[in-house]
Amino acid sequence: GENVEQHPSTLSVQEGDSAVIKCTYSDSASNYFPWYKQELGKRPQLIIDIRSNVGEKKDQRIAVTLNKTAKHFSLHITETQPEDSAVYFCAASIRGQNFVFGPGTRLSVLP
Amino acid sequence: GAVVSQHPSWVICKSGTSVKIECRSLDFQATTMFWYRQFPKQSLMLMATSNEGSKATYEQGVEKDKFLINHASLTLSTLTVTSAHPEDSSFYICSARPFGQANDEAFFGQGTRLTVV
Numbered sequence: 001g002e003n004v005e006q007h008p009s010t011l012s013v014q015e016g017d018s019a020v021i022k023c024t025y026s027d028s029a030s031n032y033f034p035w036y037k038q039e040l041g042k043r044p045q046l047i048i049d050i051r052s053n054v055g056e057k058k059d060q061r062i063a064v065t066l067n068k069t070a071k072h073f074s075l076h077i078t079e080t081q082p083e084d085s086a087v088y089f090c091a092a093s094i095r096g097q098n099f100v101f102g103p104g105t106r107l108s109v110l111p
Numbered sequence: 112g113a114v115v116s117q118h119p120s121w122v123i124c125k126s127g128t129s130v131k132i133e134c135r136s137l138d139f140q141a142t143t144m145f146w147y148r149q150f151p152k153q154s155l156m157l158m159a160t161s162n163e164g165s166k167a168t169y170e171q172g173v174e175k176d177k178f179l180i181n182h183a184s185l186t187l188s189t190l191t192v193t194s195a196h197p198e199d200s201s202f203y204i205c206s207a208r209p210f211g212q213a214n215d216e217a218f219f220g221q222g223t224r225l226t227v228v
Binding site: 032034041042043044046049051089093095096098099100101102103104 | 143145153154155156157160202204206208215216217219220221222224
């Protein structure tokens with residue numbers, strides 16, 4: 001089955017700096033890759049997603065890149081703010097099926 | 112976006128009792144819903160896939176007789192934790208993807224924090 005790895009497990013950045021989180025997946029059939037932000041005790045919130053027919057997607061300060069050949073995708077957050085502090089999960093799935101989540105990255109943005 | 116409602120948001124129960132958690136899709140139909148479990152500081156792990164009108168599919172290591180899943184309608188799936196023990200204490204969360212939609216996005220319930228004492 002699918003296996004998703006995620007690095008780093010923790011990341012601290014200064015406010016205004018950029019943060020990059022990287023994920024790899026194992027199943028070449030996976031074609032949908034969402035990124036979620038989760039605050040303590042709350043449901044995951046979708047922040048950006050990308051499909052396998054696209055290499056890059058951007059939404060304001062957030063961007064995701066996908067390399068299908070290498071089976072890895074990355075989340076980029078620019079101009080980080082303290083409210084960006086949370087746990088971020090990447091996931092991979094095949095359309096209509098369940099998500100396989102990465103182990104998560106705890107991002108701390110220091111003021 | 113679509114809304115998935117999960118209840119209760121938290122529950123405390125005595126060891127040996129059963130707890131039922133409901134997951135409802137409020138504005139769309141879902142033939143499939145997914146149940147995840149999340150232990151503190153860990154990721155979401157799929158427990159089972161709930162299929163409307165048929166038996167759920169359980170992941171390896173998840174006891175189907177302990178975690179009973181019922182998906183009786185296109186908008187409701189329930190997870191019952193039977194004979195709960197302290198090690199079952201966790202954050203349980205459901206998700207669903209609207210049936211037939213072109214968008215791949217999944218929608219999550221609020222989650223249920225179960226504490227077994």
